[in-house]
Amino acid sequence: MSRRAFVARGAAAGLVLALDPIRVLRGGEAEAAGLGEGLPATLAPTPFLRIAPDGSVTIVVGRSEEGQGVRTALPMLVAEELDVDLGCVALLQAQPGDDFPNLSTGGSDSVRSAWVALRDTGAAAREMLITAAASRWRVPRTECRAEDGAVVHAPSGRKAPYGSLASAAARLPVPTNPPWRSREEWRLIGTRVARVDGPAIVTGRAVYGIDARPEGALVAAVARSPVPGGTLEKVDSARAREVPGVRSVVTIPGGVAVVAETTWAAFEGRDALSVTWDESAAAGLDSAAIWKLLEGAISRSQPTRWEGDVEGALASAPRRHAAEYRYPFQAHAPLEPTSCVADARGWRCVLYAPTQAPNRVQAEVARALDLPLEAVTVNVTLIGGGFGRRLAADDAVEAARISRAVDAPVQVVFSREDDFAHDFLHPASIDRLEAGLDVHGLPVALTHAMAELHLSMFGPLDLKSPGTWEGNPRGGWDTPYRLPNLRVDYAPVASPVRTGAWRAVSYPSGVFARECFLDELAHLAGQDPLRYRLALLDGPNVRLGSRVLDRSRLRRVVALAAEKAGWGTPLGPGRGRGIACNLYDLGTAVAEVVEVEVGRDGTVRVPRVVCAVDCGQVVNLWGVEGQVESGVVWGLTHALGSEMTFRKGRVVERSFADFPVLTIDAMPRVEVHAVSTERRPSGLGEPPVPPVAPALANALFAATGVRVRTLPIGRQARPPAAAPAAGSPPRS
Amino acid sequence: MLLSLRVNGRHRRVEVRPETPLLWVLRDVLGLRGTKLGCGAGQCGACTVQIAGVAHRSCVTAVSEVGEREVTTIEGLGGDGLHPCQRAWLDEDVAQCGYCQPGMLMEAAALLRDRPHPTDAEIDRALGGHLCRCGTYQRIRRAVHRAAGGGGGAP
């Protein structure tokens, strides 16, 4: 029986609007949706906005909070339209189900997609409340307005709080195209608003996935194959079972789980297991073999964009230049280790999951346990950093299987080593670029080929459907530069190791190659890299498929970043500036200037990063600045020191000692200049990441004259050292 | 083994093996889950608590080492209100995902006890072993200065 078929029990739900399409959920429907009196803490099956008779406002957030601030930015949109304090808007986290068939948080999309829907719904509610007040007072509607949580009738001085109007408003038709509040009336959008979860976070009350263990749940640590595709040969669990607190040891597909009363006992029990794996599937798998695979593939790459006579133009160009760039495997390593709670007792499963992909969790758990979808409930918790790792459901499936095996609620917890060893890594890739320059040093033709491991997180590579690779390589296919003859090639490669979406997905590598190469061309042409970029960004907008590449927005942020950074002013010996820019998915425009300081011993310090961004309308300025600061740290961490490698099929880097993350003592001064425009917001979780590495590499060249084409810089055999002779660097 | 602990001003008795890391006693036995697991190896600072006012990594501190000394966790940092660091953290909107912040706050509060007006270098030294994958370091630095009474910075 559908929830909607329940009969109303008569509780007054107030005004409840479902989103998309906006409609009133009436009596029984709202009640059945769990929206009657006394809202449950998490049950929120319908996308809705509710104004209760007591005046409280509640919305369902269909996005997971992983630090990007959605739980602040989304209610801001509603509060703005309703003209209520942000603190008055309560949030419920959406659960997958009929009404939320596709919950997913990624692609810097959260604010972008809510911009219209949430404001429309807030505006519709406001207009209905005004109509309800006007008819109650029998006054013309035009004399009433919404203000600070109430409708007021200025001529008579009457005032009715929203709560007192909610039930009457619910009987009215929903207006089509309700007007949005004008920019002049905005009180929240575009300002700095502190995140709503702040008080819970600083007092330790915030509940992350790892904290969401219900009373009485057991904890499981899983021994998994150390190599991809390994199969279990033999387990001896006698010693593990002797560890105090260990309840049982069970075998599940892909691993052996030690189930215990506490996390510590589970880890100790797991360490006491003796497990033998058949590792033959991973014979010969190491980093060198993977690079070979990519080298072989790049020569077989296929064009995804081809304009003009590239071969002819290259052949006749007075000067040619080619270079190859490599981007290594990277881990997500969110500070919260991977974890998930499942209670699979009975013919159902209830999960508490720090997930970016609740519907995927639901579907994979249902499949693993052979349950119908409706029997799987996913409660989404706060996430202690996601960055794409939480788009997978491996932890949830393990938890569900173990819970069923032991017939008790179970939390699977990864140790930090597990988290590194069983990540879905950002894939390694190779980019090859070649250009022909005219007599003025400007490119007449350019080729950009990339070979990249496929993201196994989203299923196996399907080479049979051509055309699916349009858009790749990211950063190459959508190059913003004016290039009369252009060919872009792509070779996706089936990955022998687990790979997945990472912050900015494929952009970091493609943009690293493109922006470094452009710097090289500028140098060959004897031109300033800033002016060279501006010259190549000077031109009309470009149609790419059904979308438009807007060069002017990128030009503007490039010029702004350079100006704020003092581009061209001298820096002194051993120091240099580099610039890089990108249009992320044709939306957010970012330009960054990195300043670097290189010691005689090759130590690299980054004292300052200046960023200019155009992400359309800024919703929460603090959120925007925070995402840029965060993206810069992410970019520097992965450009400077971290990478993941393989030896004998095993991940080599298994702790933060092997995978250095930028710390506060290396934190540069990050200056953020947000160009707020009236364009629809275009997202900012990922866009600041890609330009960091190339801007840094270009700065290193300016400081030392050495080109870095393989990341991370700190792991190269000969890291660039400051030139011994003092003098002004070759470029700004 | 039955041990008695003083945590956030309360006496607690726990039945655990003496080598159990304090982190797991706090989280799994006492239900104080504000103290986080980040690495379990002393490499990230997420699990930092104060023992007699000094910052310690609870993941590598055996519960038996604590003895009579008072343990303060993030839940007890502010007493009945907010510690100046917590207030400064809110004023500077430091947190992103927030997972590292309890450890950061416990360390920063311990620093301010010793050095009421720390320099940037002193902040870097104290917090240099704390990882934040969200990269909130710039705001953390500002917030520590603010908590020290030096005001935050722009914005």
Ligand code: FES
């Ligand atoms: S969890 Fe203790 S230092 Fe990382």
Ligand code: FES
């Ligand atoms: S705020 Fe996310 S790890 Fe620090």
